Amino acid sequence: GQNIDQPTEMTATEGAIVQINCTYQTSGFNGLFWYQQHAGEAPTFLSYNVLDGLEEKGRFSSFLSRSKGYSYLLLKELQMKDSASYLCAVLDSNYQLIWGAGTKLIIKP
Amino acid sequence: EAEVAQSPRYKITEKSQAVAFWCDPISGHATLYWYRQILGQGPELLVQFQDESVVDDSQLPKDRFSAERLKGVDSTLKIQPAELGDSAMYLCASSVSGGAVDTQYFGPGTRLTVL
Secondary structure (H helix, E strand, O other): OOEEEOOOEEEEEOOOOEEEEEEEEOOOOOOEEEEEEOOOOOOEEEEEEOOOEEEEEOOEEEEEEOOOOEEEEEEOOOOHHHOEEEEEEEEOOOOOEEEOOOEEEEEEO | OOOOEEEOOEEEEOOOOOEEEEEEOOOOOOEEEEEEEOOOOOOEEEEEEEOOEEEEOOOOOOOOEEEEOOOOOOEEEEEOOOOHHHOEEEEEEEEOOOOOOOOOEEOOOEEEEEO
16 A cells, blocks of 8 residues: 655744654655645645755755655744644655645744 | 635535535646545545546545536536535645646635534
């Protein structure tokens, strides 16, 4: 079966750095997406990784290791508005997105 | 900036009633997706359209759910009759082609509550 694992919930402090991990076992791999979803709203695209390594985009970075079936999303200089759920999704061999359950990130002042 | 439009944003209905949701994808996007998302879970694909054709509806409960995209642009998802377990967020997304690596862009969703 196909499986994506993320921590259910994480807490961090405003101004700090947090790393959200995602491990996956899927039928094939055509890339990994991270989406941000504020409560009651739709997911919004953050990043896409298909090659190993780190992709940096402002305060957010995403890392991929295909051999380990592992990715993380790194958020720096945390702001209160970063409080949201972060969804990891893998594009499988049929180009279908397999979604994780999401990690709820709580930012405290 | 182009966006995916959905309506209504919120819908409250009683079980056994019929409900319908509408989605207008980003202009030029050939692929349209309907997802259901239960609180605390990731989105679950219900149906995927490529233009007006259904590509994947393997997870669509066809005894009560139907979806159409007649002219290959906007789409309607219908539930008849609604059941208590259908309470969820219904998300529509679109992408340029869907056949390869393609970012999906989501609409604001419709929050359905079945009483």
